[in-house]
Amino acid sequence: MSKTTFAANFDSLDDIREFVGEEARRVGFSDKEIYAIQLAADEASTNIIEYAYDGVENGKIEIDCSIVNEELKIVMRDQGKPFDPSSVPEPNVNGDLAERKIGGLGIYLMRKLMDKVSYETSAEGDNLLTMVKRVGDRG
Amino acid sequence: MEITTKQFKSCDMVTVKGRIDSSTAPQLTEALEGITGDGRYKIVLDMSELEYMSSAGFRALLSGQRVCKRYNRGEIVLAVVPQRVQEALELAGFTELFKTFEDTVEAVGNF
Numbered sequence: 001m002s003k004t005t006f007a008a009n010f011d012s013l014d015d016i017r018e019f020v021g022e023e024a025r026r027v028g029f030s031d032k033e034i035y036a037i038q039l040a041a042d043e044a045s046t047n048i049i050e051y052a053y054d055g056v057e058n059g060k061i062e063i064d065c066s067i068v069n070e071e072l073k074i075v076m077r078d079q080g081k082p083f084d085p086s087s088v089p090e091p092n093v094n095g096d097l098a099e100r101k102i103g104g105l106g107i108y109l110m111r112k113l114m115d116k117v118s119y120e121t122s123a124e125g126d127n128l129l130t131m132v133k134r135v136g137d138r139g
Numbered sequence: 140m141e142i143t144t145k146q147f148k149s150c151d152m153v154t155v156k157g158r159i160d161s162s163t164a165p166q167l168t169e170a171l172e173g174i175t176g177d178g179r180y181k182i183v184l185d186m187s188e189l190e191y192m193s194s195a196g197f198r199a200l201l202s203g204q205r206v207c208k209r210y211n212r213g214e215i216v217l218a219v220v221p222q223r224v225q226e227a228l229e230l231a232g233f234t235e236l237f238k239t240f241e242d243t244v245e246a247v248g249n250f
Contacts, residue, residue: 010160010161010162011162013160013161013162013193014158014160014162017160017191031223032223032226035191035223035226035227038191039191039193039227042160042161042193043193043194046160046161046193046194046195049161050161093230093231093232094232096236097201097204097205097208097236098205100201100236102194102197102198102201105194105197105198105231106193106194108231109194109227109230109231112230113230
């Protein structure tokens with residue numbers, strides 16, 4: 001289990017991807033899965049920065065990676081505004097150019113790339129986003 | 140991330156190197172707007188040295204494609220898309236919005 005805290009700004013995204021990528025590599029995920037996990041963590045962090053903190057300076061994102069029963073569990077904790085990704089409607093990923101909206105695409109990707117995505121508010125009022133990926137899921 | 144642009148007779152080529160995320164996507168937007176702002180709308184995006192692209196990059200591509208395709212005056216096409224990036228583009232349903240080519244010569248030849 002490893003836990004690291006990052007400054008909630010876009011400059012941290014490189015470090016966040018590296019951190020979860022290293023954890024995923026240790027678990028034995030394939031390169032394709034590692035990329036997927038890094039992308040999901042990036043999209044989740046971007047959402048926290050854009051929506052939960054929404055311009056607040058000095059925000060923090062704490063990321064906790066653990067391996068339980070052949071699953072990599074990533075928990076992201078922030079102290080921004082409550083932001084439940086499941087409240088965001090699914091984007092249209094089939095329409096023509098004019099119909100496409102970019103909003104919600106990051107969350108859509110998170111859901112597609114990970115096996116489980118859930119959100120809760122902690123007792124202290126923090127946002128807790130949990131994403132799980134099973135080892136050995138090919139695809 | 141590094142971006143270089145080159146102007147050809149029939150189109151412009153934008154070469155992206157490194158990683159495109161929320162931090163660096165504005166540079167891609169800027170490069171595309173620099174070209175379309177000059178009234179040129181046929182663009183090849185050379186992705187051969189791209190390592191990573193998040194939905195922030197997809198967003199930059201989508202707005203660029205809207206501008207280029209308006210009045211049928213051009214389009215953005217993608218060349219040498221790395222496998223991982225291709226998979227993410229497919230998940231997002233973006234592959235049907237952009238023609239893709241296996242090499243840059245072929246992509247330039249499209250225009």
